Amino acid sequence: MEPNTKTVLVVDDDHDYLTQMQMRLEAAHYRVLTADSEKEAEELLAQTRPDLAVLDLMMENMDAGFVLCHRIKKMDPKIPVILVTAVSAETGLDFEAATPHEKSWMKADVLLTKPVRFEQLQREIDRLLKA
């Protein structure tokens, strides 16, 4: 593994999605950590500092993504966070993280709506890690 390999933490309760993300991100030369619950993610975060996190908003708790997001930002506000959500499709709610205000309360850097095309996710990851 290259010395400047970046670590991406992916948290989602869908194991198939985690498997797919891991294969894809590893192929793109990232080091990948996965967690399938808020609790498991907390445990990982106690030991490691990821360079970027991709979080599913709704897991066993409706707001698990927000909670983790806040935790990561508290650890280091510079760690970029991508929130992925199917919330619009599931609840009819609509929200974005486009304006600085929205970003500030949500704390996430990017909000993507499921289903996410991998190319799009990778573009965001590359952009956030380069910045």
Next chain:
Amino acid sequence: MTRLNILIVDDELGMRLAVARALEHFSITLPEVEGPVEFNITQAGTGEEALELLEKGPVDILLLDHKLPGISGLDVLSEMAERKIDCLTVMITAYASLDTAVAATKRGAYDFLAKPFTPDELKATVRKMAKHLVLQREARKLAEEKRQVRFQLISVVAHELKAPIGAIEGYLYLLRDKPAGNDLAAYDKAIDRSITRLQGMRKLITDLLDMTRIESGQKKREITPVDFREVVQNAIDTAAPEANARGIAINFPPGEAPVLWADRGEIEIIANNLLTNAVKYNRDGGRVDVTLCVDGERLVFAVADTGIGLTKDEAAKLFQDFVRIKNKKTKDIMGSGLGLSIVKKIAQIYGGDVAVQSEPDVGSTFTVTLRQDQTPPEAPAGSADGQPTQA
């Protein structure tokens, strides 16, 4: 208590007061509603005034005189249809002319009251109206509930089918893009998981069809003597490959071979569901104990596993449609959430039920009891050809 609003429209003040007086303390009881039904009375002297009041508040029953100084009772009816005002109308008419009756009925009047009428005649008509209204509302409520249940079912099914499609689609894109290069073994997991998710979809669809058939009562049930032991043995054979692969022993001690007048397909669904679950939710190296016995009029079929078990709360909702116990232990086990609710529905057709006894991390025992009559079970409505043939 229910209150219905009555509007009396008549140009004669004496008539209006007489009606109001008759109905003021009038109350009726209907078997369909709890408590008495009572009435609020409002009055109007002209058709114009009546329309104003109809627009303003809900009127349940309208007592409408035909002959009015301004617009006629028939005009009021037309106007109500135009403005989509919905209420039950009784036309009051002094000369019961057939023409008026036909015209009024065409415009939505429900009944007639010929002048002069006694307070008792009035009360009888109002009672009839109230009963009609209550039944109509009850029917609407039921229809609405049914509609909601159907929508809910559709949205749950759609969601349950979308999830595996998303997963399989993701794996196919992965296979197309080959992020791990040409090392085929790297994609084994993608292929295995795709197959698993497809099997889950197939099971969901099969279960949905089973459930629809059972609930609609449209399936042709073939009631014949069924060798229950043989059906159970077949279900064990079906579950055996997975059980063997995970070192799970299935025990089914020899015993009596009860014969049940039943639809073989339905008994197979019960046996297969319980056996598959007992293996699926078991621990590797665990065991499944199957027993079958006759207890008086009842046939008792029990499947005990040494699996993950259930908490009391989980057990309480286990037999409802689309309930899947979601926790860490069940995360990667595929299920439609319909199997056990189908088992329960079938058991109930046979005058029986299904129960579970369970302890988390120790295991669960599912017990199905079915009524074992000497006479064949009565076929439910809609399956006239469920009559048994003498074997």
